[in-house]
Structure formats: structure tokens, C-alpha cells
Amino acid sequence: MTDDFGGAPHQPGSQWYDGEAGPLVRPYAMTGGRTTPGPTGVRFDLIALVTFDPRAPHAKDDSALGPEHRNLIDLCRAETQSVAELATDADLPVGVVRVLLGDLLELGCVTVSRPVPPAQLPDERILREVIEGLRAL
Template structure:
């Protein structure tokens, strides 16, 4: 058996899906074993919007892993939701939340949430406004 450029799939301790997929990296390896986004206190709902902070520092490559860089690159062109980032990075949402917590602590991104439904105007009020506008 020949060794592939990225290592031998039959090497002890190496777990591969198949020859094309490469080695399996467990989610806890990407997050350093963490399951929560950190002490920021921010909840990363699926619909929370993440924007690259232009005034934020350019993070050092020694601090960030490749998954952090992927999230930054996805946020660079436009604001993305947490769900979109998870899909774009092909990572589990839990991992993306932890990595976004790191980026938020470093000041690389900002997070905003859409207006909660409880704070939206009542449908009855909106209908009255529409009827009033039609009467004009």
C-alpha cells in the first residue's frame, strides 16, 4: 500500500472516512474541548447576524485556527446569520457558536439580533395604519 501525501489512512490512531476525505477532525478538537461560546454572555441564535468589524484588530494567525479564518472570510463580503456561517463553513452549529465567541472576544466581529416578535407592532395596528393610508 502506498502512502498518500497527507498520511497513511491505515496508520494506528488515524481515522479516515475514505481516501478522498482525509482525516476526521472531531468538533471538540476545533473548539479545544469547549461547548460554550465563552464569558461573552452573548447567545448566538441561529438567526443572529454576524458582521466583520472593520474597526476591529486584524487577528494574528497564531491566535486563530483555520476554522476561525473561514468564518472571517465568510463574513468579509456581507453580514451572515449563524446558520449561514455554519452551512458555509460546513461545521456543526455548536462549533460555529464557540468559534464566534472567540472572534467576538477578540473584537473581530459584531453580533446583532433581529427584533424579537414580542417587540414587533401588533398586526391589528398595522392593519389600521394601512386602512388609514388607503383612506388618504
């Protein structure tokens, strides 16, 4: 039996396999149907920086975590990355990465920091005056 478009024959479970992409797992299956990053209340901006915490309880024995969680930990273990970078490197939608990071944050496997908003940065004029004052010493 072939599909309606004259393609390859149907195999049992073939709706979960794409010839070019390989096995398919729907995003809601990776997150258990959740769309928000848990009760932590943390909003993961695209530029939020995620760092692996080696002191975490699951840092050495991560068998309790799913494969997507372990992949994110491996990506963060090498270096601090933004949420956008993690989504790209893990080849997952940003919404899925946010939910998975919420799980990892609750478990203490990662820490999240936000860059300083531009409004809170010192004024460039003040920095120039400080530099000029230091040069005058």
C-alpha cells in the first residue's frame, strides 16, 4: 500500500518517521504537553544566559532526565549559552527549550542570568569622564 501521493509504502508507525529527517517526536511529547516553564515563574528571554551547575544533584547521574534534557546539559556544560543558541544547537523549537530549561532550573542543573538592560547601563558620557579623570592622574 502506498501513500496518497505515490510515495513509499506505509510501514507500521510510518507517521512518526520522515525519510529526510528521521524519527519524529512531536514537541508536546518532549514537554509532557506543557507550554510554560513550570512554577518557577522565570521567563526565558532569547538572550538569557544559561550556565551548567556542576554541583547539581543530577550533574553526575542524569539517568533520571530525558534525552532532550541531557542534550541541553551537554550543550551548557561546554560553555554558557543563550536560550536562542541552545534552541539552535539542540534543533528544537524555542518554546520546547524554555519548558525543558524550566525543568533543569527547578532541579538545580542550570542557572539563568539576564544581560543588563540598556537602561541600567552607565551613560557613555560618564564613562568617558571617568577615563579622562584616570588619564589625568
